[in-house]
Amino acid sequence: MRIHRYIVPVMAAALGALTILSDRAAIAAPVAPQTVVAGEVLRGHFVQMRHLAGFTKPLKSEGSFVLSPGRGLIWHNEKPFNSTAIITGGGILQLANGREAMRLSASKLPGLAQLYGVLSAALSGNTGPLQQTFAVTQSGNEDGWRIELKPLNPNSQAMSQVKGLVLKGSRYVDSVEVERAGGDVDRIAFSDHKASKADLSPEEAAQLKAAAK
Amino acid sequence: MMRRLGAIVWILAILAAVAYLGVRLAAGVPLESNILALLPRQEHDASVQLASDRLADSLSRRFGFLVGSHSPEKAAAAARALVADLKQSGTVTAFNSTVDQDAQHKMGAAYFPYRAGLLSDADRTTLEAGHGYSLKDRALSSLYGVGGMADSRLMARDPFFLLPSYMLSLPASQIKLAVDGDLLTARNGGVTYVLVSGDLSGAPYALDFQKTFHKVVADAEARLKAATPDLTVIRTGAVFYAHDAAQEALDETSMIGIASLVGTLALILIVFGGIRPIMLDVFAIGSGILCAFLGTLIIFGQVHVLSLLFGVSLIGISVDYSLQYFCEYFDPDAPDSETRLRRVLPGLAIGLATTLIGYCTLLLAPFPGLKQVATFSVIGLSVSCFTVMLCYPLFDRHRPSEPGNRFVRIAAAHWRLWESRPLRILRVILILGLGAAAVGGITRLHVDDDVHHFQSLSPELKQQETDFARLTGTPAGTQFLLIRAANQEKLLQKEERLQVRLSGLKHSGAIGDFTAITQFVPSIARQKENRALVRDRLLAPHLTGYLADIGFGGTPDYPFPDQFLTPDKLPDAGPFALVKLLDVSGAGEAAHVLLLEDVRNASAVQAATAGDSAIRFVSLADDCSSLFGKYRRYAIALLALSVVLMFPLLAFRYGIFRGLRVLAPSLLAVVLAPLIGALVGIPFTFFNAMALVLVLSVGVDYSVFCAETGGSRKPVTTLAIALAAAGTILAFGMLAFSRVFAVHAFGMTMLIGIFIAWLFAPAAGDSATRRPR
Numbered sequence: 001m002r003i004h005r006y007i008v009p010v011m012a013a014a015l016g017a018l019t020i021l022s023d024r025a026a027i028a029a030p031v032a033p034q035t036v037v038a039g040e041v042l043r044g045h046f047v048q049m050r051h052l053a054g055f056t057k058p059l060k061s062e063g064s065f066v067l068s069p070g071r072g073l074i075w076h077n078e079k080p081f082n083s084t085a086i087i088t089g090g091g092i093l094q095l096a097n098g099r100e101a102m103r104l105s106a107s108k109l110p111g112l113a114q115l116y117g118v119l120s121a122a123l124s125g126n127t128g129p130l131q132q133t134f135a136v137t138q139s140g141n142e143d144g145w146r147i148e149l150k151p152l153n154p155n156s157q158a159m160s161q162v163k164g165l166v167l168k169g170s171r172y173v174d175s176v177e178v179e180r181a182g183g184d185v186d187r188i189a190f191s192d193h194k195a196s197k198a199d200l201s202p203e204e205a206a207q208l209k210a211a212a213k
Numbered sequence: 214m215m216r217r218l219g220a221i222v223w224i225l226a227i228l229a230a231v232a233y234l235g236v237r238l239a240a241g242v243p244l245e246s247n248i249l250a251l252l253p254r255q256e257h258d259a260s261v262q263l264a265s266d267r268l269a270d271s272l273s274r275r276f277g278f279l280v281g282s283h284s285p286e287k288a289a290a291a292a293r294a295l296v297a298d299l300k301q302s303g304t305v306t307a308f309n310s311t312v313d314q315d316a317q318h319k320m321g322a323a324y325f326p327y328r329a330g331l332l333s334d335a336d337r338t339t340l341e342a343g344h345g346y347s348l349k350d351r352a353l354s355s356l357y358g359v360g361g362m363a364d365s366r367l368m369a370r371d372p373f374f375l376l377p378s379y380m381l382s383l384p385a386s387q388i389k390l391a392v393d394g395d396l397l398t399a400r401n402g403g404v405t406y407v408l409v410s411g412d413l414s415g416a417p418y419a420l421d422f423q424k425t426f427h428k429v430v431a432d433a434e435a436r437l438k439a440a441t442p443d444l445t446v447i448r449t450g451a452v453f454y455a456h457d458a459a460q461e462a463l464d465e466t467s468m469i470g471i472a473s474l475v476g477t478l479a480l481i482l483i484v485f486g487g488i489r490p491i492m493l494d495v496f497a498i499g500s501g502i503l504c505a506f507l508g509t510l511i512i513f514g515q516v517h518v519l520s521l522l523f524g525v526s527l528i529g530i531s532v533d534y535s536l537q538y539f540c541e542y543f544d545p546d547a548p549d550s551e552t553r554l555r556r557v558l559p560g561l562a563i564g565l566a567t568t569l570i571g572y573c574t575l576l577l578a579p580f581p582g583l584k585q586v587a588t589f590s591v592i593g594l595s596v597s598c599f600t601v602m603l604c605y606p607l608f609d610r611h612r613p614s615e616p617g618n619r620f621v622r623i624a625a626a627h628w629r630l631w632e633s634r635p636l637r638i639l640r641v642i643l644i645l646g647l648g649a650a651a652v653g654g655i656t657r658l659h660v661d662d663d664v665h666h667f668q669s670l671s672p673e674l675k676q677q678e679t680d681f682a683r684l685t686g687t688p689a690g691t692q693f694l695l696i697r698a699a700n701q702e703k704l705l706q707k708e709e710r711l712q713v714r715l716s717g718l719k720h721s722g723a724i725g726d727f728t729a730i731t732q733f734v735p736s737i738a739r740q741k742e743n744r745a746l747v748r749d750r751l752l753a754p755h756l757t758g759y760l761a762d763i764g765f766g767g768t769p770d771y772p773f774p775d776q777f778l779t780p781d782k783l784p785d786a787g788p789f790a791l792v793k794l795l796d797v798s799g800a801g802e803a804a805h806v807l808l809l810e811d812v813r814n815a816s817a818v819q820a821a822t823a824g825d826s827a828i829r830f831v832s833l834a835d836d837c838s839s840l841f842g843k844y845r846r847y848a849i850a851l852l853a854l855s856v857v858l859m860f861p862l863l864a865f866r867y868g869i870f871r872g873l874r875v876l877a878p879s880l881l882a883v884v885l886a887p888l889i890g891a892l893v894g895i896p897f898t899f900f901n902a903m904a905l906v907l908v909l910s911v912g913v914d915y916s917v918f919c920a921e922t923g924g925s926r927k928p929v930t931t932l933a934i935a936l937a938a939a940g941t942i943l944a945f946g947m948l949a950f951s952r953v954f955a956v957h958a959f960g961m962t963m964l965i966g967i968f969i970a971w972l973f974a975p976a977a978g979d980s981a982t983r984r985p986r
Contacts, residue, residue: 048357048359050356050357052356052364052365052368053365053366054365054368054369054765054766054767055365055763055764055765055766056764056765056766057764059356059357059763059764061357061358075358075359077354077357077358077359080357081350081353081354081357083354083358085358085359087359094354094358102351104381115359119359161364180364181364181366182364182365182366183365184364184365
């Protein structure tokens, strides 16, 4: 991973002004996700499709997300309705019209910590901590990388709903698929990733701070 | 010949008692160390007693550790190792520090059939306001939300996710802790702490159990610290305090016992010379203490460490009788043992009688602990005194000492202080000085009954407890409301009405939080209301549209059964174990404990519950404190009673006027000791009052000895009481150095009081008016 990060600027320099290559060409065949480290912020767009048993159509929602590794994840739903959830290791804070609508502590709902763990690991590309709770299988081909997660302890309360996860990406994560007990499947597709040095808006910073309280 | 026979029978009886004591001790010593065990039962309110007993018992069995390290992995490993060690030792019945997967499951299973009647307060308010649509919006946001916390199986059985909402509204302890796998952790200053907590399998105040538990913990801690040097272990629980207290009391008992015995024997050796007086003295003291121990054991079944502590101090009093006898060695007019005994016998008899009167008033106190101390003392002193009377003449072969012994000369000065005309000015100065000190003391005298001050032992443990509460966010609650009603349903309804007021108190900051059974089980009436709200304000107007919106094909299975949830249907698992603990219902009446946390404004709580005699605000520590206050006043009444009981005896012997003079030095000591103590900053507590009872009975002995003497025997008597006071101060004065506050207060009062009683004792025996015998 470290070599990989080194190669990108070198190649970019070598190729210089000759031609502008797409990102895809420049990173040829990544076998592991690009990492976003503490101090950086990753933004992007998501589309979530939930295929629930007994439902005639999948539940589709979309919006934008902001990940600040180590601090939290802001999940901003735009369709079918507006809502914001700020997820941290300590719990989840739900905002409606900018005001606190619901706050759940991770100590009350053990699954929450896992949810944050998986999402922040998938988005930041730092899958190391997941190995404590999942059997992690990582593979890659010219199209990108693929990580499969199986719960190490399927009987635990936090894992009782999850049968397995598949994360796929070319550079950053492009999709997360969650297979649940009872036949439900959630698919989240990510696009328009933008990683940058901390540029949290004051509002976002305030939201993350409020959630960490 | 008769006397010889009596002595032999007495010695054989003592030997038999000692042998039997040996048999009893071989079977293990039942020592009790809980200071509260010294307190009486509050028989006036049986349900409060039951509630506080059960709660106190349950709370006292709880323990908690926070195992911390800079490395989260090492902290977790150490915590697991500690759990394994405790489990293996058998000292712990249950751990509650791991996230109990099974308990969560059982909770859900118990609630599930009755879910239509279970609404969180917030959801009920929403529906009452007719805002069913906002619950629909919330359900939608759960379905569409990140990570999909709501799945199709739940959706089909609880379409608006009302049960999860209810369960999340239940009171949860350990609020500051985070879940990490199956462990609960807290982070502070870069250190990760892992919680290890549970219930002890034994009584934390039983010394044997304490020892075992302490050893397991100490061994584990030493081993884990060797592996992880930066490991910190923060502990909390009554068992640690109890162990510390017991250790302290036992250490002090042996230290004080040995110190006063050695000191007393050294005094005797120096003053009387020769080994025989020491042997006789050890015989008198030893027979007294061993018989007292045996008697207490037989009567009470166990011995409290504090009785032992006070009892051992008997050495200082029981030695008085031998000293009276030995001092006759210096009287040239008492050449043989027969004469010596005859001369001291009246003094011994009256001294013993007055002392026993003092101790017997303690027996009247409805205090189990005091009865023990009194029993111990009465037996010990009587046996010691009879040993002196019956056995000393048998073994005494001492020839009269040469006249003009230097100790007798020094002691004679004590008497001169009260007789000599030129020293009159000194007497006046002394009395004025003490009077001034007393007046100064009056302004500074303050009464202290706070039980926290009596048992606050180890500042280090106190600090750890504070740290524990801060890191975990779980203050140890010993304040609660006791609520009663004719049956469970009425009681739950009463609690629900009360809950509204308590929420107001919580909001205004008067209390931190509260935990009530009704939060886990609504009353049937409330469940009926809830069902109606759900049916009329949520399902009827919103269900069809909601299901169409999300495209749910079937019909949700959301039943309204005939049955309702009642407390007896809850399993004894996880948080429900608390429900069982808080339910203290007895025959024919339902009673619940409602725990209050962090009561900052007790009068607001009182006000909120006033007007309903079926609700009582109980504060265990405050109750104990008021009890200590009550018994402090009781002790003063006992003191007055002692005086009243002693006086007829003294008046019979010395006449009314001289009887008063014999009492005067002790009364002066009783009045001055607390005032002078106040001057040096000692508050007046129940324990000081108890010490005064002893000051009175011991002090009267000194006056009696002085009143019984006369002429050339005066210096011999002052020598005897000087030695006696020195012995008593050696014994009780040592208690003043105790770290146990109660013992310290007791010791200081004895120190000051005995000194004054001794100083003024010769004033009771004016030779000019002495009645010839």
